[in-house]
Amino acid sequence: xxxxxxxxxxxxxxxxxxWGMAVAILGMYVLGLWMVDLNYYSPYYQLAPDIHxxxxxxxxxLLLGRFLWRIVNDKPDDSELSTMERTAARVVHWGFYPLLLxxxxxxxxxxxxxxxxxEVFDWFSVPAIIENKGMEKPAGAAHALLAHLTILLVIxxxxxxxxxxxxxxxxxLGRMWSGxxxxx
Amino acid sequence: xRLTTATLALVAAVLAAPAVQAADYVIDTARAxxxxxxxxxxxxxxxxxxxxxxxxxxxxxxxxxxxxSSVKVEIDPSSINTNHAERDNHLRGKDxxxxxxxxxxxxxxxxxxxxxxxxxxxxNLTLHGVTKEVTIxxxxxxxxxxxxxxxxxxxxxxTNLRLKDFGINFDLGPASExxxxxxxxxxxxx
Ligand code: HEM
Ligand code: HEM
Numbered sequence: 001x002x003x004x005x006x007x008x009x010x011x012x013x014x015x016x017x018x019w020g021m022a023v024a025i026l027g028m029y030v031l032g033l034w035m036v037d038l039n040y041y042s043p044y045y046q047l048a049p050d051i052h053x054x055x056x057x058x059x060x061x062l063l064l065g066r067f068l069w070r071i072v073n074d075k076p077d078d079s080e081l082s083t084m085e086r087t088a089a090r091v092v093h094w095g096f097y098p099l100l101l102x103x104x105x106x107x108x109x110x111x112x113x114x115x116x117x118x119e120v121f122d123w124f125s126v127p128a129i130i131e132n133k134g135m136e137k138p139a140g141a142a143h144a145l146l147a148h149l150t151i152l153l154v155i156x157x158x159x160x161x162x163x164x165x166x167x168x169x170x171x172x173l174g175r176m177w178s179g180x181x182x183x184x
Numbered sequence: 185x186r187l188t189t190a191t192l193a194l195v196a197a198v199l200a201a202p203a204v205q206a207a208d209y210v211i212d213t214a215r216a217x218x219x220x221x222x223x224x225x226x227x228x229x230x231x232x233x234x235x236x237x238x239x240x241x242x243x244x245x246x247x248x249x250x251x252x253s254s255v256k257v258e259i260d261p262s263s264i265n266t267n268h269a270e271r272d273n274h275l276r277g278k279d280x281x282x283x284x285x286x287x288x289x290x291x292x293x294x295x296x297x298x299x300x301x302x303x304x305x306x307x308n309l310t311l312h313g314v315t316k317e318v319t320i321x322x323x324x325x326x327x328x329x330x331x332x333x334x335x336x337x338x339x340x341x342x343t344n345l346r347l348k349d350f351g352i353n354f355d356l357g358p359a360s361e362x363x364x365x366x367x368x369x370x371x372x373x374x
Contacts, residue, residue: 036277040354040355040357041355041357049270111270113269116268136269136270136272136273137272
């Protein structure tokens with residue numbers, strides 16, 4: 001079992017984090033849009049935001065861990081890409097980290113602006129660091145905007161991956177899925 | 185800026201008028217001796233209270249001619265504060281006040297009827313882009329010199345609003361269709 005990322009492909013932690021977080025982030029987007037439209041008498045009116053905040057805090061932790069893991073590991077060989085493609089891939093890959101960080105922090109700031117802690121699944125609670133009533137307004141606007149931007153970047157990223165997999169037949173999906181690319 | 189101009193115009197009018205004239209007061213939001221509070225039933229179980237933190241206004245008041253009094257207030261609806269950040273964002277949003285589309289609320293009196301120290305202040309309230317006539321039941325609490333060389337007048341008032349009348353249709357349940365406003369106003373004579 002490959003643990004570390006090498007020039008040949010991604011190791012298990014990177015792969016699990018990539019696909020686990022991808023599913024969770026897409027799920028969070030749908031959950032976010034759905035929950036703000038619930039009516040007051042919906043049984044999910046309180047539950048859905050509780051789950052959204054809880055998963056958000058877990059994702060924030062995972063993102064930080066993933067970032068550290070990324071910088072202490074090699075990146076798989078991308079020499080099959082043109083210079084432009086390589087630059088684009090790097091911008092998109094590294095772009096995810098600050099974008100997701102800002103998305104999750106804006107959510108945290110919105111929920112904690114009044115000094116309340118965030119209860120994560122009745123498991124532990126994350127206290128408010130900055131109590132600043134009124135901050136929830138810009139934080140909320142930023143949160144919605146950043147969520148849309150994230151999804152936009154995911155679409156670009158996924159289309160690029162699919163293009164390289166099926167058009168260029170570079171086996172890039174395999175590298176993130178099973179750890180090694182099929183045609184090398 | 186517009187308010188400053190309005191105040192200046194009022195002051196100028198007062199200076200130009202005969203000596204016995206209604207005095208102009210600025211509502212003391214600068215030192216927060218005024219508040220716009222509301223409460224609404226939560227599912228019929230209890231009262232949820234909140235307020236609008238940012239507003240400003242002026243009034244004219246003359247003890248000798250109280251019917252000539254008038255009041256004008258401008259409110260920033262996005263300053264709504266129910267002591268819960270996420271709820272306040274919901275209240276600012278499209279389901280309720282839609283403050284990005286309607287960034288201002290206001291009240292301007294059209295008539296003041298006095299009965300002892302009780303008054304009925306009728307005027308136009310604009311909220312959520314809808315202007316409707318409302319009547320405030322007001323009481324003059326007291327007026328006189330303060331310890332710092334100014335003259336103050338203080339009032340308290342209440343009125344009820346039906347949310348639907350102002351185009352706010354989010355269903356909070358049958359016990360929560362009306363919001364009660366409680367207004368505490370202290371003005372400093374200019
Ligand atoms: C929320 C969704 C997603 C996020 C945040 C995301 C983020 C990332 C990041 C940051 C990398 C660089 C490696 C790393 O730092 O871990 C990466 C690589 C990759 N992603 Fe995604 N991704 C998402 C969804 C997807 C989807 C839907 C696909 C497939 C259609 C995909 C396919 C890939 C592939 C194939 C790689 C490896 C590229 C290479 O070999 O360098 N990702 N992704
Ligand atoms: C992957 C991370 C996240 C994604 C993709 C995401 C996505 C979204 C989306 C799309 C909305 C709906 C926005 C709207 O239409 O107004 C939303 C709302 C919300 N999010 Fe997130 N979110 C994430 C993380 C977080 C975190 C970490 C928190 C807080 C701890 C949070 C708290 C909230 C809250 C409180 C709302 C409701 C805002 C409202 O009532 O208008 N989110 N989120």
